[in-house]
Amino acid sequence: MSITPAIWATPQTYLHHEQPDHPMFFFIPENLKKSADLFLQNYPGLVSYAVKANDAPEVIENLVAVGVGAFDVASVAEMARVRGVFKGAVLHYNNPVRSPAEIRAAMDFGVVSYSVDSVSELEKIAAIVPANGVEITARLALPVAGAKYDFGDKFGAGPERVVELLQRISALGFNPSITFHPGTQCADPQAWVSYISVCADVAVRAGVRLARLNTGGGYAAHRGQTAPDLVPIFTAIETAVQSAFGKAAPKLVCEPGRALVADAFVLATRVKAVRDDGSVFLNDGIYGGFGESPSMGTVDRVRVMGDNGAIKTDGLQPRKAFGPTCDSLDTLPAPVMLPDDLSEGDYVLFSGMGAYAHATVTRFNGYGVTDMVTVQQG
Numbered sequence: 001m002s003i004t005p006a007i008w009a010t011p012q013t014y015l016h017h018e019q020p021d022h023p024m025f026f027f028i029p030e031n032l033k034k035s036a037d038l039f040l041q042n043y044p045g046l047v048s049y050a051v052k053a054n055d056a057p058e059v060i061e062n063l064v065a066v067g068v069g070a071f072d073v074a075s076v077a078e079m080a081r082v083r084g085v086f087k088g089a090v091l092h093y094n095n096p097v098r099s100p101a102e103i104r105a106a107m108d109f110g111v112v113s114y115s116v117d118s119v120s121e122l123e124k125i126a127a128i129v130p131a132n133g134v135e136i137t138a139r140l141a142l143p144v145a146g147a148k149y150d151f152g153d154k155f156g157a158g159p160e161r162v163v164e165l166l167q168r169i170s171a172l173g174f175n176p177s178i179t180f181h182p183g184t185q186c187a188d189p190q191a192w193v194s195y196i197s198v199c200a201d202v203a204v205r206a207g208v209r210l211a212r213l214n215t216g217g218g219y220a221a222h223r224g225q226t227a228p229d230l231v232p233i234f235t236a237i238e239t240a241v242q243s244a245f246g247k248a249a250p251k252l253v254c255e256p257g258r259a260l261v262a263d264a265f266v267l268a269t270r271v272k273a274v275r276d277d278g279s280v281f282l283n284d285g286i287y288g289g290f291g292e293s294p295s296m297g298t299v300d301r302v303r304v305m306g307d308n309g310a311i312k313t314d315g316l317q318p319r320k321a322f323g324p325t326c327d328s329l330d331t332l333p334a335p336v337m338l339p340d341d342l343s344e345g346d347y348v349l350f351s352g353m354g355a356y357a358h359a360t361v362t363r364f365n366g367y368g369v370t371d372m373v374t375v376q377q378g
């Protein structure tokens, strides 16, 4: 498998030449390679990609091309998607709740690792999947700060339940492991350090030696003016594991989604109207590529390209921005900084739109960005 060749130099060259009237995603394989290299060269363990962040075959292909061979899949459709691109993919099924039919399908796909956060779900797997060599990871949830939003409400068990789960996993003959997710867009190493110390304590209380520990996703992507530095987080993880587990230190696995793929996409929208009050209608909104902006905020790396292909930078001011549907909820959650000479027909380009944008687009009202073009640079 090789890296996808870029056909256009930049989003601007494409937009200027083609003048599309619909929103477009631009894929930048070079940026995906850069983030993958950062994880592959610095994370002290196995890097598994959380496919839910962006399941475009181009993304999976390009990750495989640079050396990512393990994938966190949330559904049978994601298993099929990954295997369709790379037959040798190692699959971790870390959506903690599954139907028996999904478990049977996972077994047929050769899933090697499952996560659980309740005994009932563990028993469901054990009734179908033979233990030999299969890993089951107990998902721990703690009240830890630092992320943009916390996942602990929906998934994860407290330390007491994880002790019970580890003992039961072991008794059933599966390889016991622990996983956690500190919440997405987390830039605070202390979140991982707190989790790791409780993981070590829980393993001792359960009387179980962990072969592996999964330190989750959650690693922050570039939002705002400066890119987060993930290397100190990787170092903090390694140090915390050594100090908490000592000689019993497990092998590590991470499963980033956002931080791997966010910078690999630019979303280009077009100005449909500039209203009398200065607010703006774009041709994409929260039912399209901005689906997570109500919970995460809108990305703020924004450029505007005018008719002549030049970037407009004068008199940047905050403007209210609406999406194209007839639903009044379809409004970006915070004003967007846009130039004072913004005009109908201009393109507004949002960088860092690779995660949870392409994967969550709907066709509500007949809108929704579906086109994707590969470029050399964003």
Ligand SMILES: Cc1ncc(COP(=O)(O)O)c(C=O)c1O
Pocket: 050, 052, 053, 072, 094, 095, 181, 183, 184, 185, 216, 217, 218, 219, 255, 256, 257, 258, 259, 355
């Ligand atoms: C089990 C699991 N692992 C990894 C991820 C990826 O998280 P992120 O995109 O914050 O890195 C998620 C996100 O929902 C998840 O549920």
